[in-house]
Amino acid sequence: MTTDIHATSGTGTALEQRVVDVLSAAGHRGEPTALEPLLGGHSGLTYKIALGDQWFVVKAVPPGQRSIGRHDMLRQARIMSALAGSGVPVPAIRATDDVEPAWFAMELVAGESLEPVLDDPQVEPALAAARMRRAAEILPRLHAVPLSALPIDGEPLTPADELARWRRTMGAVPVELVPGSERLEKLLASSVPAAVDPVLVHGDYRLGNLISVGSEPAALIDWEIWSPGDPRVELGWFLVFADGANFPGVGREVPGLPDAVELVERYADGGPVLRDLTWFDALGRFKMAAIMGHNLRRHREGRHHDPDQERLPATIERLIQTGTERLG
Template identity: 45%
Template sequence: MGSQDFPGLEDAINEALSKDEPGSAVSSVEVLEGGHSGITLAAKKADTDGVAGVVIKVAPPGRPPRGRHDVLRQAHILDALVDVDGLVVPRVLTRGWGEWTFYVMESCAGEAAEPVLDSSTRVFDHGVVRARAEAAARMLGVLHRQPITAVAGADSETPNIEAELTRWAKVAAAAYEDDAPGISALPDALRATMPSTVEAPVLVHGDYRLGNVLFDGVTPTGIIDWEIWTATTPGVDIGWFLAFCDPNLFPGVGAPVEGMPTADELLATYYSAGAFRIADIDWFHAFGRFKLAAVMAHNLRRHREGRHVDPFQEQLPSTIAALINSARTILDGGR
């Protein structure tokens, strides 16, 4: 797919650029290979300094730009964080709304990889794995100590932990119970053991994992995919991030990776960046596993119903079961 599949978009982008970066223009607009979050395009931007790559996030045409399709909301948080020491996010170059709603940002160098899940197709240097995981944990700590007032309006939409649980319980309810045995009981079990007090809300990425951090070697160059950022308790990000670093949770689709720090080591790195300690951290481990199982089970149902066919989904039942069983074990007092 190219610019012909998005009639008028290239003209809209260049009109916006003419105001924010006079003399620059984009061309060669194509769907970004590997992009899975809404409509993500790559293009070349030419200006007086030469030609550079850019990435464009676009709201689906004909649909209101709400929720994860509210691309201007994503641009808003990138603007707020782009100059924060210890964080790396793409710089927004321009944005537009109307027939097409979009923003254009710098293309960050490097790659985004999920070592535990990608180890079947490549060999990771153990030093690189450790350095990347520690850098990601450190940046998450920096993100979580930014005041929510850094993003105008974030405090007015702050959900509580009950709202977070309810949100993902709805996703779990959309799964087939046969694909995720025991998942329907987890929301009540999580609710019954919910921490009585939680940390003050912070800015939360919502899908923070190594696969959403670009690295040039071991140097982080950009945290991407901010579709579901919000302001809530930091444990929501931590439980999700650490789940992706545990190979035991992905039987059949993941494998141990030499160099991957333990959860306790990554937590220590996270705290070293100035983040506040999270009480009842085990509950958030369980919540992260539940949330991941819910997402996978929902996607498996969509595949089996033909709404989004992806044969890889058929490999997920054992992982979904492992996530559910691990969450249950934690809530029952295990690790």
């Protein structure tokens, strides 16, 4: 689910000078450090740099790519700028540059962004549970931001739209890599819930994209696929990561994590009952299986060599199986 960073020294040097010049023009002074690549970005190059005692994270369009879709760095900057002061914790945007390859700089927020059931180092179980509860409590703030206050640039995605998106991804994966996916797909397609009023959807809301200081969320990052859409899509995706049993061979089971019932209750906080959540839970599993199947296919075709992808089959099968059980 991540993109490796391959920055040549020439590219890095050219980008570094641009970053220093634009940040300096924006009033950030001090001796600059070298632009240092960071691992883990999804769709662009990610770096950190300091001017004096001020540290920044820079996200840039990869060389040879255009600023469209997931590579549109300035689109990410626009939504985070719009959310400043909204109660949704986001890093402050400090500079943008629309000259290709485009980039933006945001403040570096200290903390941890670790998925307890997947990432290393392992998060202490009580702290992992506290972070997950707080993430469920913070998510309604995101969904409560008026769309009229945001730089909306597309039509809201309905549950049917979301299913169609991930059906296309799954359809590009050889069926032997995603056994049982056709049945789960048919079950999802036969019972698509009606859409509710659209809200701002991050698109990949989970602890791995939420920088925490202790148990408190400090910054929601990685806004590559934000859109207006159905809040239950976001909640269903978040719930996939609440149970390490979903990831055999890849992740770990963490004792004491809140279950789906508790997380939904914390999200709803006494509000209206969220209908059809079982469908969205199953959709989240279908989506994760499609992403993992896509990554495994790329590895086996030699397009992106990563032996760790060979650990995925058991997780793919578990996700499809449990998604099917929820709808069957």
